[in-house]
Amino acid sequence: MAAPPDNDVLWARGLHYSHGGSPALQGVSIGVRAGEIVSVTGPRGSGKTTLLGCLSGQLTPHKGEIWFNSVPVHTLSRTSRERLRRDRFGWVGSEPQLIPELTAWENAALPMLLCGTGSRAARKAAVEWLERLDVGECARKRPSALRQSQRQRVAIARALAPAPAIVFADEPTAPLHQAERAQVLRTLTTAARTHDITVVLTTHDPAVMLPKVTPGDPQAADAAGPTLADRNLTLVDGRLSGGLVAPAPGDARDSEDDENDGTGGKGMATGEDDSDGEDSKGAACSLSV
Numbered sequence: 657m658a659a660p661p662d663n664d665v666l667w668a669r670g671l672h673y674s675h676g677g678s679p680a681l682q683g684v685s686i687g688v689r690a691g692e693i694v695s696v697t698g699p700r701g702s703g704k705t706t707l708l709g710c711l712s713g714q715l716t717p718h719k720g721e722i723w724f725n726s727v728p729v730h731t732l733s734r735t736s737r738e739r740l741r742r743d744r745f746g747w748v749g750s751e752p753q754l755i756p757e758l759t760a761w762e763n764a765a766l767p768m769l770l771c772g773t774g775s776r777a778a779r780k781a782a783v784e785w786l787e788r789l790d791v792g793e794c795a796r797k798r799p800s801a802l803r804q805s806q807r808q809r810v811a812i813a814r815a816l817a818p819a820p821a822i823v824f825a826d827e828p829t830a831p832l833h834q835a836e837r838a839q840v841l842r843t844l845t846t847a848a849r850t851h852d853i854t855v856v857l858t859t860h861d862p863a864v865m866l867p868k869v870t871p872g873d874p875q876a877a878d879a880a881g882p883t884l885a886d887r888n889l890t891l892v893d894g895r896l897s898g899g900l901v902a903p904a905p906g907d908a909r910d911s912e913d914d915e916n917d918g919t920g921g922k923g924m925a926t927g928e929d930d931s932d933g934e935d936s937k938g939a940a941c942s943l944s945v
């Protein structure tokens with residue numbers, strides 16, 4: 657078993673996953689550095705949610721390796737993976753999935769309480785994060801009294817408050833209005849950057865995440881303002897093609913010819929046997945609290 661590069665907090669090689677025999681990931685390799693914000697885009701059904709499920713330890717890949725620092729996630733027992741998710745990872749789904757009977761601060765504090773943080777400290781951290789995410793005034797309200805964008809900010813506070821090493825966000829802006837999407841994403845990425853939290857997020861809205869870079873025109877890139885992600889990867893039919901600039905519509909690249917693999921230029925091979933044929937393990941992504 658090869659050791660992962662020292663400077664990657666998360667590293668995966670040759671991931672394969674099939675749902676009921678239908679391949680969702682076909683040899684995906686990725687390396688994520690500590691503090692990096694990586695977005696994964698791609699069309700519907702390209703495998704984004706499955707990739708995040710594997711990387712976050714919710715799904716066990718049928719082939720391949722996943723390392724979190726020096727921990728081989730792919731070989732951990734179910735209990736150890738759940739502990740790893742609880743203690744080191746945060747999760748933001750496309751729906752806030754808050755507990756309706758709890759107030760916003762109680763929802764945000766829940767993962768810390770489950771990790772054994774004292775209730776006073778958990779409440780303090782939860783309220784601070786709600787304030788940082790501009791929903792401090794909602795702390796005592798229940799989810800039903802909040803707007804969807806406020807609920808999603810509470811879910812982001814819940815993911816960030818325990819100071820996880822990595823936050824996984826699966827299409828976190830999907831339920832929001834267009835005007836709120838960039839704002840919520842900016843809130844998530846800014847908060848993660850200031851607290852040195854690594855983020856891997858998926859979106860099928862490339863306009864939201866991709867840096868507005870015009871190749872060969874740095875002035876245009878400067879004028880576009882700061883980018884939300886450090887690196888954007890594109891997943892097509894369960895295969896990754898990396899790059900900083902999205903292919904223009906109609907400029908589809910041939911994934912068979914593309915050796916780019918999302919490892920930040922380390923050149924890790926992705927070309928593995930496509931025939932998987934394993935049955936689905938039927939695991940669905942669930943709330944990581």
Ligand SMILES: Nc1ncnc2c1ncn2[C@@H]1O[C@H](COP(=O)(O)OP(=O)(O)OP(=O)(O)O)[C@@H](O)[C@H]1O
Nearest residue numbers: 675676679680699700701702703704705706707860
């Ligand atoms: N539980 C499941 N059972 C059967 N097939 C599934 C299941 N989950 C996903 N798939 C299939 O696996 C492939 C990858 O799905 P996945 O949800 O990972 O893609 P995605 O890029 O996240 O899609 P979307 O943008 O629609 O969320 C798709 O063909 C999908 O239909």
